[in-house]
Amino acid sequence: xxxxxxxxxxxxxxxxxxxxxxxxxxxxxxxxxxxxxxxxxxxxxxxxxxxxxxxxxxxxxxxxxxxxxxxxxxxxxxxxxxxxxxxxxxxxxxxxxxxxxxxxxxxxxxxxxxxxxxxxxxxxxxxxxxxxxxxxxxxxxxxxxxxxxxxxxxxxxxxxxxxxxxxxxxxxxxxxxxxxxxxxxxxxxxxxxxxxxxxxxxxxxxxxxxxxxxxxxxxxxxxxxxxxxxxxxxxxxxxxxxxxxxxxxxxxxxxxxxxxxxxxxxxxxxxxxxxxxxxxxxxxxxxxxxxxxxxxxxxxxxxxxxxxxxxxxxxxxxxxxxxxxxxxxxxxxxxxxxxxxxxxxxxxxxxxxxxxxxxxxxxxxxxxxxxxxxxxxxxxxxxxxxxxxxxxxxxxxxxxxxxxxxxxxxxxxxxxxxxxxxxxxxxxxxxxxxxxxxxxxxxxxxxxxxxxx
Ligand SMILES: [Zn+2]
Numbered sequence: 001x002x003x004x005x006x007x008x009x010x011x012x013x014x015x016x017x018x019x020x021x022x023x024x025x026x027x028x029x030x031x032x033x034x035x036x037x038x039x040x041x042x043x044x045x046x047x048x049x050x051x052x053x054x055x056x057x058x059x060x061x062x063x064x065x066x067x068x069x070x071x072x073x074x075x076x077x078x079x080x081x082x083x084x085x086x087x088x089x090x091x092x093x094x095x096x097x098x099x100x101x102x103x104x105x106x107x108x109x110x111x112x113x114x115x116x117x118x119x120x121x122x123x124x125x126x127x128x129x130x131x132x133x134x135x136x137x138x139x140x141x142x143x144x145x146x147x148x149x150x151x152x153x154x155x156x157x158x159x160x161x162x163x164x165x166x167x168x169x170x171x172x173x174x175x176x177x178x179x180x181x182x183x184x185x186x187x188x189x190x191x192x193x194x195x196x197x198x199x200x201x202x203x204x205x206x207x208x209x210x211x212x213x214x215x216x217x218x219x220x221x222x223x224x225x226x227x228x229x230x231x232x233x234x235x236x237x238x239x240x241x242x243x244x245x246x247x248x249x250x251x252x253x254x255x256x257x258x259x260x261x262x263x264x265x266x267x268x269x270x271x272x273x274x275x276x277x278x279x280x281x282x283x284x285x286x287x288x289x290x291x292x293x294x295x296x297x298x299x300x301x302x303x304x305x306x307x308x309x310x311x312x313x314x315x316x317x318x319x320x321x322x323x324x325x326x327x328x329x330x331x332x333x334x335x336x337x338x339x340x341x342x343x344x345x346x347x348x349x350x351x352x353x354x355x356x357x358x359x360x361x362x363x364x365x366x367x368x369x370x371x372x373x374x375x376x377x378x379x380x381x382x383x384x385x386x387x388x389x390x391x392x393x394x395x396x397x398x399x400x401x402x403x404x405x406x407x408x409x410x411x412x413x414x415x416x417x418x419x420x421x422x423x424x425x426x427x428x429x430x431x432x433x434x435x436x437x438x439x440x441x442x443x444x445x446x447x448x449x450x451x452x453x
Contacts (some may be wrong), residue, residue: 061166114145115138115142127146135227137223144208150196150201185273191238191240193237194234214301219416220450221419225350230278241266254290264290290316298318303422327419337360366437394433414430
């Protein structure tokens with residue numbers, strides 16, 4: 001959509017967004033404008049790409065977003081009953097059609113049965129990323145098999161389910177436009193392209209399964225909030241990432257700051273717009289680490305692990321890296337919720353069952369609080385001045401240095417400590433302020449332990 005000043009402006013109208021994506025839907029968009037949820041999800045992607053597309057920073061700053069959220073909430077409330085009605089109709093229609101890729105198979109029912117993405121589980125649930133609790137009731141192995149796609153095409157289908165959970169078969173052109181946009185993004189960031197060799201898939205599944213087995217809390221989170229796709233980066237992708245000038249500069253800075261002999265590498269990345277976490281082969285296959293004090297990066301964290309103050313990270317294991325990146329993913333998922341619908345929408349997607357309507361505004365506000373990519377002066381000063389972390393009430397802290405980089409890293413490191421199998425780490429590596437915010441993000445009271453059930 002072209003604004004009054006002749007610039008393209010963000011719009012929540014599906015038609016406008018589709019025009020922005022460069023595809024004409026013809027007359028197929030007629031019901032789509034009313035579908036606030038589908039439109040807002042595309043919006044999330046546009047916001048994720050806003051900087052790259054050269055939009056002004058105003059398009060993504062907090063005030064603009066708050067206005068957007070307010071407007072969205074009102075629009076949504078106006079449309080919610082209509083939407084619910086349409087959704088019912090749509091689901092009925094899908095049920096009648098039997099779902100196009102559901103390969104239901106009632107044979108060999110057992111806990112260990114491995115499902116493929118899109119199949120129906122034995123209790124008749126379609127295993128697709130259309131609700132945040134789509135992994136509920138599954139074993140670690142079953143989850144690992146579902147969240148590690150076997151091909152880019154499968155990843156793309158999962159992504160479309162994530163963005164368009166209600167289908168949208170009427171607007172086929174729209175799905176194509178979104179798919180084209182996402183493929184272009186993959187092309188621009190080769191580090192988000194997966195290595196789909198059998199070895200890479202097997203290794204990634206092993207990492208996910210072992211991480212979930214090591215932490216009942218993490219497994220509980222996967223079952224209640226869902227999970228992104230996990231892939232291993234290709235070598236070319238990892239090289240391309242690390243050869244970007246800003247990454248090179250950061251690496252050199254790190255090497256001198258920590259007097260490292262070997263070049264540091266990116267262990268893993270979370271990409272909210274791709275609903276994806278990618279791991280570097282150097283960590284999950286070669287077991288290298290950026291911490292000169294550790295010889296190798298183990299698959300899972302030790303249940304007796306302790307964190308010495310001043311370390312860079314909570315832990316160097318693949319499972320700790322996974323829970324850190326998963327922490328970023330949870331955070332961005334909550335942010336997407338605030339972009340999509342405002343706080344009144346009761347966590348229809350973020351922690352659908354776990355987050356009640358009354359808790360949703362707190363979830364969004366914690367997500368907003370930590371949504372900073374800039375150095376946080378207060379956190380940084382508190383860390384540098386070596387004030388013990390229990391003496392800085394109101395300032396989120398960890399024992400480690402990396403968390404103090406910015407709000408996003410603080411929350412991710414905090415969640416990595418929260419999900420860590422070691423009780424010592426859970427209790428002592430983060431302060432009360434950070435712990436309270438994490439509990440609120442996850443819709444928990446201090447004494448809740450639903451993972452123990
Ligand atoms: Zn991080």
